[in-house]
Amino acid sequence: MSLAVASPAVAGAVVRFRDATVGYDRHPAVHHVDATLAAGSLTAVIGPNGAGKSTLLKAIVGLVRPMGGAVDVDGCARRRIAYLPQQAEVDRSFPIEVFDFVAMGLWRRRGAFAGFGRRDDEAVAAAIGAVGLAGFERRTLDTLSGGQFQRVLFARLSLQDAPLVLLDEPFTALDERTIADLMAMVARWHAEGRTVVAVLHDTDFVRAHFPQALLIARHLVAAGPTARVLTEANLAAARAMTEAFDDDAPVCSPDVRP
Numbered sequence: 001m002s003l004a005v006a007s008p009a010v011a012g013a014v015v016r017f018r019d020a021t022v023g024y025d026r027h028p029a030v031h032h033v034d035a036t037l038a039a040g041s042l043t044a045v046i047g048p049n050g051a052g053k054s055t056l057l058k059a060i061v062g063l064v065r066p067m068g069g070a071v072d073v074d075g076c077a078r079r080r081i082a083y084l085p086q087q088a089e090v091d092r093s094f095p096i097e098v099f100d101f102v103a104m105g106l107w108r109r110r111g112a113f114a115g116f117g118r119r120d121d122e123a124v125a126a127a128i129g130a131v132g133l134a135g136f137e138r139r140t141l142d143t144l145s146g147g148q149f150q151r152v153l154f155a156r157l158s159l160q161d162a163p164l165v166l167l168d169e170p171f172t173a174l175d176e177r178t179i180a181d182l183m184a185m186v187a188r189w190h191a192e193g194r195t196v197v198a199v200l201h202d203t204d205f206v207r208a209h210f211p212q213a214l215l216i217a218r219h220l221v222a223a224g225p226t227a228r229v230l231t232e233a234n235l236a237a238a239r240a241m242t243e244a245f246d247d248d249a250p251v252c253s254p255d256v257r258p
């Protein structure tokens, strides 16, 4: 399997959280976040269950609007962001073949009504081959294993050629080989200059592979170089903050800080 497909350098996007409070039905899930993800950075978002990690990614994509402050993306139109939701949120009962599903990555880039030429077919086949699934082109999604389906999702993401890639728990329930292959793709996107953000739970894995980290527990605990963020003191603070959080708390005033 070859993952070493050369690509030209890409200008990565910049993400800025400016006193951002984001939530649902006027109940904040994550409060007053100030942080910047630099162009070309590779950042892990880490924190306990319910800390607001997925909510932060949805705010970047524009699926959830900030209730206070702002979440700005420079250098990538929101529709061009390559976003991988948690597996549980992806419906694969739709009867579509692997080839056509991966080809949707090109549509995201060019618009649904652009013509499809031979070079596009070759690009789709190459993306499927690059994730080790050559020969699976005509299989329908519902016949794939969980790991194979995740590879298909990565193939589609790679065709989007996006300046900003957001991955929500991309390695959950995968074997070591699949994690290594997909992490190699993430590292390559980073090397190409893209800005990459991944929600992860495994702190050792983050220390080994992610130079930047953002630790949240309903509030921002720390952001910056991973070694300075993932300290025992910060991780304990994150646990304590989540345990203290009251899900039935009244609507947050954007002016009140913790």
Ligand SMILES: Nc1ncnc2c1ncn2[C@@H]1O[C@H](COP(=O)(O)OP(=O)(O)OP(=O)(O)O)[C@@H](O)[C@H]1O
Residues within 6 Å of the ligand: 024, 025, 029, 047, 048, 049, 050, 051, 052, 053, 054, 055, 056, 247
């Ligand atoms: N669609 C929604 N409507 C209402 N509340 C929601 C919605 N999605 C998430 N929440 C709430 O927002 C809070 C943060 O959820 P979020 O999914 O962002 O956490 P997370 O850090 O990604 O958690 P996990 O590690 O368990 O995936 C939780 O209290 C959750 O119940």
